[in-house]
Amino acid sequence: MNTTTPLSFLQSLASRLQPPAWVVDEAQQRLVLFLNHVLMQEKQAQERLARKKGSVIKLSWGMFDASLLITPAGLLDRAAAGAKPDLSVAISVDSPATLLQSVLAGKAPPVKIDGDVQLAAELGWLAENLRWDAEEDLSRLLGDVPAHALADAGRRLAAGLKQFLASGPLSASGGRGMEKASQ
CATH class of the missing domain: 1.20.5 (Single alpha-helices involved in coiled-coils or other helix-helix interfaces)
Incomplete structure (x- = not known):
């Protein structure tokens, strides 16, 4: 019995190919701009994040990661290279299809969280209450x-x-x- 999915080939190809540094840099910058756009639509979200100004959040999924710095305005910026994260959030699902399936079902994907408990609670509030x-x-x-x-x-x-x-x-x-x- 063949247990491979149509996406298996794409997943194996993606795991072997590394995007150029400029693509990663641009994607991270676009992520920050999008997140700030959403944050600016909700004043309470900015106020909650401003309480944790200077904190660094490392987001990761598979081979992709981004480190974000919380600004005094309650927005996000890219953290300096090598900055020590106060909170690490790693999505535990490797398959993009499985991740998409859980998101479309309205469920949060399984994540591994390490670090500042208060900051994790603020991010949990944002995940539950902030919508684009x-x-x-x-x-x-x-x-x-x-x-x-x-x-x-x-x-x-x-x-x-x-x-x-x-x-x-x-x-x-x-x-x-x-x-x-x-x-």
């Missing part, structure tokens, strides 16, 4: 009606993807009928 309003951002660019239509299409696409992943080969019940048919 993509439709609002789109409406500033395109207007209300096109933004609503695009957001609605995105929600339907996400629901379809969620349903596909729930019944696909990566789910707990998915693919069983296929196994019996192929035996």
Whole structure:
């Protein structure tokens, strides 16, 4: 019985290829800009983070990682290279498909957390209470009606993807009928 998934090839390829340093640098900078954009939409989030100013958070998933510094304004900046993290948060799932599946199901992915307990509690609050309003951002660019239509299409696409992943080969019940048919 073949237990590989269609994404297995891509996962093995990704584990062998390292992106150029400039790509990693640019991706980390874009991550910081996006996170700050979301934080600036919620004053309470900024206030909570400002209490932990100067703290360094190391986020990691597989071979990707980023170290972020909390600024006095309650926003984030990239930490200096080699900065000692006060909190390390590592996503424990290696498979991008499994990670996507848990996120679409509305569940937090399994993580390993080491370090400052108070800072971890603040990040937990942010994860539960802070949301990006993509439709609002789109409406500033395109207007209300096109933004609503695009957001609605995105929600339907996400629901379809969620349903596909729930019944696909990566789910707990998915693919069983296929196994019996192929035996």
